Structure formats: C-alpha cells, structure tokens
Amino acid sequence: xxxxxxxxxxxxxxxxxxxxxxxxxxxxxxxxxxxxxxxxxxxxxxxxxxxxxxxxxxxxxxxxxxxxxxxxxxxxxxxxxxxxxxxxxxxxxxxxxxxxxxxxxxxxxxxxxxxxxxxxxxxxxxxxxxxxxxxxxxxxxxxxxxxxxxxxxxxxxxxxxxxxxxxxxxxxxxxxxxxxxxxxxxxxxxxxxxxxxxxxxxxxxxxxxxxxxxxxxxxxxxxxxxxxxxxxxxxxxxxxxxxxxxxxxxxxxxxxxxxxxxxxxxxxxxxxxxxxxx
Numbered sequence: 001x002x003x004x005x006x007x008x009x010x011x012x013x014x015x016x017x018x019x020x021x022x023x024x025x026x027x028x029x030x031x032x033x034x035x036x037x038x039x040x041x042x043x044x045x046x047x048x049x050x051x052x053x054x055x056x057x058x059x060x061x062x063x064x065x066x067x068x069x070x071x072x073x074x075x076x077x078x079x080x081x082x083x084x085x086x087x088x089x090x091x092x093x094x095x096x097x098x099x100x101x102x103x104x105x106x107x108x109x110x111x112x113x114x115x116x117x118x119x120x121x122x123x124x125x126x127x128x129x130x131x132x133x134x135x136x137x138x139x140x141x142x143x144x145x146x147x148x149x150x151x152x153x154x155x156x157x158x159x160x161x162x163x164x165x166x167x168x169x170x171x172x173x174x175x176x177x178x179x180x181x182x183x184x185x186x187x188x189x190x191x192x193x194x195x196x197x198x199x200x201x202x203x204x205x206x207x208x209x210x211x212x213x214x215x216x217x218x219x220x221x222x223x224x225x226x227x228x229x230x231x232x233x234x235x236x237x238x239x240x241x242x243x244x245x246x247x248x249x250x251x252x253x254x255x256x257x258x259x260x261x262x263x264x265x266x267x268x269x270x271x272x273x274x275x276x277x278x
Contacts (some may be wrong), residue, residue: 026124029104030083041078044188045178049079051196060129060163061199064156064220065170066149066228067138067237071179071186072172076136077106079194085128086136087121122155129163139217139224140237145181149221149230150237157216161207166199169220171227195227 041047055061063084065076077084088107103109110121128135137159139152160167173193179186200220205212225232 026103026108027083027085027106029101030077030106033105034077034083037074037078041074046189046191047075047079048191048193049196050193051198052079054168054196054198055081056166056199058132060132060165061134062129062156062160062165062167063134063136063170063196064139064152064167064224065136065172066224066230067140067143068147068172068176068230069143069179069181072138072143072175073107075172075175075192076170076194080134082134084134084136085125087125087138089142118155122159125159126163129159129165135159135165139220142237143181144230144237146233147176147230149225149228149232151234152217152221153236154210154213154217156220157202157213160200160202160216161205161213164203166201167216167220168199169197169223169227171195171197171224171229173228197223197227 063076063080065072073086073088077086083106085106085108087110088102090109090111108121108124111118125135125137137156139156140150141153144150156167159165171194173195174191177187178190178192200216200223202216205216221232
C-alpha cells in the first residue's frame with residue numbers, strides 16, 4: 001500500500017492512463033527514447049541528481065524546473081524513473097524536423113499567447129494528472145536568455161489546485177554552460193546537477209482564486225531559486241530586460257510584493273502552502 005492509500009496494482013495502472021486520455025501520438029516514442037537517452041546522456045555528461053528521495057512512488061506530480069537551455073527538456077526526463085509529459089511552445093510544430101518528433105516524445109504544444117489553445121493544452125495536462133501521470137511545465141514560460149530566474153506564470157499552480165497534485169520545484173544547474181543560447185550543439189563531458197525539491201502541497205486551496213495561484217507560484221519560484229542559485233528578477237522571461245542584460249531591474253518599490261520568502265534551509269520541508277477557511 002502506498003502513502004496515499006492506493007495499491008501497487010492500481011499505481012501501475014495509473015502510469016498507463018495518460019496514453020488513454022491524450023491523443024495517440026503524444027508520448028508514443030517516449031518509452032523507447034528514454035531507454036536510449038538515459039545511458040547516452042550519462043555517458044556524454046556528468047549528471048548528478050540530488051533530492052531523488054522526494055520523488056513519489058505513486059500518484060500524479062507536477063515538476064517545475066528553471067529553464068536556461070534547450071537541453072533542459074531532455075535532462076530532466078533522462079533522470080526520472082517514470083514518463084514525463086510536458087508542454088512546449090506550439091512554434092515547434094511549424095518546423096518539419098520537430099513537428100512529429102517532439103509530440104511523440106511527450107510534448108503537449110501550447111500557444112503562449114493564451115486563449116482557447118492554451119486552455120486546451122492545460123486541459124490535456126489536467127487529464128495526465130487526473131490519470132496519475134507526471135507532468136512537467138516551465139513556470140517561466142520560456143527560456144531565460146539572460147541566465148536569470150524570472151517571475152512565474154500561474155498555470156502550474158492552477159493545475160495543482162484543480163487536481164490536488166503536488167508541485168516539485170527543480171533546479172537545473174550547468175545546462176546553460178552545456179548548451180548556451182543560440183548554440184546548435186551542446187558541449188560534451190561537462191557537469192550538470194539536477195536538484196529536486198520536496199513537494200509543495202496545495203490541499204484546501206480555493207479553485208479559481210487568482211491571488212492564491214499567484215502566492216503558490218511565487219513560492220515555487222523561491223524554491224527553484226534556492227535550488228538552482230540563479231538571480232531572481234520580478235519580470236517575465238522574454239521581456240526586453242531578459243534579452244538585454246544592460247536594462248536595469250525596476251526599483252524595489254515598483255516591484256509588486258510576493259509572498260514572504262522562507263530560508264533556504266526550509267526548502268526541503270514539505271508542508272501545505274495555502275488553506276482556506278469555511
């Protein structure tokens with residue numbers, strides 16, 4: 001019997017459910033790809049994993065890593081024991097080289113402009129989590145070209161509240177050095193560290209409360225910052241200040257307040273983040 005009360009047999013079945021609720025081509029090649037990628041990646045790079053003890057044996061989970069390199073989307077799945085479905089920008093489908101490959105590897109395309117297309121992607125993600133699967137999403141929404149950690153979008157928080165799935169913050173260290181922005185091929189035989197934080201639990205959070213979603217994702221970003229060590233800036237990735245490091249950050253009195261930050265020593269302490277009264 002697992003910690004959440006489900007049996008081992010039902011847990012094994014839940015791992016298969018995402019393939020039943022997603023389009024047939026999503027994730028079709030992931031099992032084979034991971035069998036090939038895992039040993040290859042560990043030969044090509046010195047990959048160190050910290051916090052693997054936090055990974056759940058059963059049930060759904062949302063993984064929220066920082067995003068500084070193209071190779072991030074392959075590094076995290078290469079060290080996880082279960083399949084990871086994730087969202088990626090819909091623009092990948094415009095390129096014939098990636099239009100079929102990335103969805104087959106588990107990518108759900110999302111239109112970053114929002115609207116119905118973005119909602120459809122999150123609905124598909126919700127189906128993965130409702131089926132007991134693992135789902136990955138970059139809370140920054142896109143790669144940070146400046147190397148700084150940016151303000152998070154609330155999609156991951158909304159999914160967590162709607163499904164009850166815990167959020168696992170992840171810090172990726174060294175991937176930017178392996179494959180810097182605009183570099184077509186990665187450097188080989190370098191070190192990468194993947195730090196998996198303890199889960200952020202959201203039981204009792206009120207569905208539809210945007211203020212609650214913001215509080216949750218602000219906490220997630222703080223946890224990620226403690227794991228990866230990047231400088232945090234309270235602007236969204238992709239803004240001009242992200243592309244041009246010479247643009248100064250806004251004064252502190254112009255930055256919207258976030259939740260109180262905890263010490264880095266408490267990052268690995270799981271606890272409910274928000275609760276609501278009657």
